[in-house]
Structure formats: C-alpha cells, structure tokens
Amino acid sequence: MARKPTARRGGRPADDAADAADLYDDFGDPPQRTRRLRAGSGGRWWVWIGRAVLWAFIAVVIFNGVWQPLRNGFAQPSADEEPAAEQPAFPETAAAGFALRFADVYLNTGGHSSQERAEALAAYVPEGRATEFTVEDSALTGENLGVVGVDIRDDHNAVVTLSADVNGAPMSLDVPVYAADSDSLVVSGPPALLASPGRADLPEPESAETDTAVRDELVPRLERFFAAYAEDPGFLSDFVEPGARIEQLPPDTLEFAELSDIAVPVDGSRDDDGRQVTATVVWRLAGSDESTPAELTQTYELTVVRDGETWYVRDIQGAPQSFGE
Numbered sequence: 001m002a003r004k005p006t007a008r009r010g011g012r013p014a015d016d017a018a019d020a021a022d023l024y025d026d027f028g029d030p031p032q033r034t035r036r037l038r039a040g041s042g043g044r045w046w047v048w049i050g051r052a053v054l055w056a057f058i059a060v061v062i063f064n065g066v067w068q069p070l071r072n073g074f075a076q077p078s079a080d081e082e083p084a085a086e087q088p089a090f091p092e093t094a095a096a097g098f099a100l101r102f103a104d105v106y107l108n109t110g111g112h113s114s115q116e117r118a119e120a121l122a123a124y125v126p127e128g129r130a131t132e133f134t135v136e137d138s139a140l141t142g143e144n145l146g147v148v149g150v151d152i153r154d155d156h157n158a159v160v161t162l163s164a165d166v167n168g169a170p171m172s173l174d175v176p177v178y179a180a181d182s183d184s185l186v187v188s189g190p191p192a193l194l195a196s197p198g199r200a201d202l203p204e205p206e207s208a209e210t211d212t213a214v215r216d217e218l219v220p221r222l223e224r225f226f227a228a229y230a231e232d233p234g235f236l237s238d239f240v241e242p243g244a245r246i247e248q249l250p251p252d253t254l255e256f257a258e259l260s261d262i263a264v265p266v267d268g269s270r271d272d273d274g275r276q277v278t279a280t281v282v283w284r285l286a287g288s289d290e291s292t293p294a295e296l297t298q299t300y301e302l303t304v305v306r307d308g309e310t311w312y313v314r315d316i317q318g319a320p321q322s323f324g325e
Helices: 015-026 044-074 090-107 114-121 213-230 234-238
Strands: 142-152 157-166 169-183 183-185 190-195 254-263 276-286 295-307 310-318
Touching: 090 114, 090 142, 090 157, 090 169, 090 183, 213 234, 213 254, 213 276, 213 295, 213 310, 254 295
Parallel strands: none
Antiparallel strands: 142 157, 157 169, 169 183, 169 190, 254 276, 276 295, 295 310
C-alpha cells in the first residue's frame, strides 16, 4: 500500500518525500539521505587562514612604520665613521692680495738701495728676516703680475701662485703665506720662481652637421644684432629676448664690418626653443682710416630662441675652442 507523502521538517515540500518513496519502490532499497556540510567545513577554513595572513601583514607594516623613525632617531654615529672634512678657514682672498703686493716689491730691485729694499720688505716678512730677501748687485724686474691660484694647506698656511714677466720672461712665483687671521698675514718662507705653464696642443675640432635652414634664417637677424650691439644701442632691445639682459659695447669703440661665419649644429639645442650657435664677426676699429681700416676678427657663442617666426638673442659670450678645421 502506498504511503502518504508527508512534509519534512523545515518546510521542505511534500513532493520530496514522494520522490523518495518512488525510489524505494523501484529499487527495493531505502533511499540514501544526502549528507549536508556543516558550517565551517569545506573551503571555509581557507577564508580564516587568508584573514590571519592579511592581519599579520598589516601588523608588520604598522610596526616597521613606527619603529624605523624611532630607530633612526636613537641611532648614534659609529666610532669608526669620520665626520665630513670641513674646508680650511684660510683667508684666501686676503692672502692673494698680500702675496701680490709682496711680489711687486720682491721682483723689482732697480732704483732702490739694499736698506730701502729691506725696509719695504719688512712689511711682508717676519721681523729680522728682511735682509734674507734682498738681491745684491742685481737688477730684477717683475711686470704683469697676476694671481693664478691659492693652494690652501690648512687653516693658517697656503702657497699663492703668481704669474709675472720676470726680466721680460714669463714665469710663475710661488709665495708661502701664513695667516693668523684675515688681517694678520706674513710671508712664511722664501718664494720660488718656476716656469710658466706651457702651451697645450689643441685637439682637432669635432665635425658637426650644420642646420642650414636655421642658419639661413639667423644670418640676416644676427647681422642686425651685431650692428646694434656696437653702434645702435637704442635698437639692441629689438633683437634681445624679452627678459634677457645684454649690455651693448661701449660707444665709439667698434663698428660692425661683417658676419664672416656662423655655425648652427643640428644637435645644438639647449632647451625646447633655444639653439646654441657660434658666430665669427669682423669688427672695424672706430676712427680708423677708411681707406685702410683696422679690422679685428672675434668669435662669439650665442644662445638664440625663436618666438613665432622671429629669432632673439638670449645670451652672448666668448666661444670655447672656436678654431675651425
């Protein structure tokens, strides 16, 4: 006799019970109850492991963010670490001028007696040492004196190198100077005459491709610029980039003759709108005979910028290594 379908607990439809009874009738065995997974079983434990890893990572990040600044603040320099070397407090400028004045007395002996020379040198050398710097029965001259450099040894000692034409020959003079402070200086030993720097061999200039299109645009513009640069200061601002400052040459010194050459390298850009060019200019000395004018050739390095269709000069200075091939 067929059993009546009954509803399961939990509100499951009665049809499920009927289906189970049909399976029992067809196969002779009681139906197998489907096993339900309990909460927290199966893949749920992977979620908890992931959460634990995430929280551990967050804890490490927070710890490092707090501890690192504290550790850097607490850290003390190692005994093996040497502090950065400070520049000696030697009064370089004062010593250079002092040595220059001393050399003018030391290198010029003509027209002075030994006594006069010793008295003049006494202002620069230790007390009682002036006679050691005199030159007996000799005419010594020093002209065109200039400071080449100052080799600072410590806070109180340096060697000042001077250039001079000694008896008409170019030479160098090293003068040792001791400085108690910037107002108390003394020559600390006999100076030394040395050979002047020799002439260097200039390397061959690197060839560069010329930007002919820009060159053709710049030639007439720079010709007018150089004419205004020397002769018409009132028009100079028409050729200078707004905001740039270029002082014109002193009046009545040079007259523009020609722009003999201009080099515009293809890769000569300094910025997005600027180009670096080299211009060779022939000047005529103002007031020279027009039939046989005195001319002077000089080379300039210019930075030019384009504003629309017009080129302006931003900067002008001497050009390094400007000998052509």
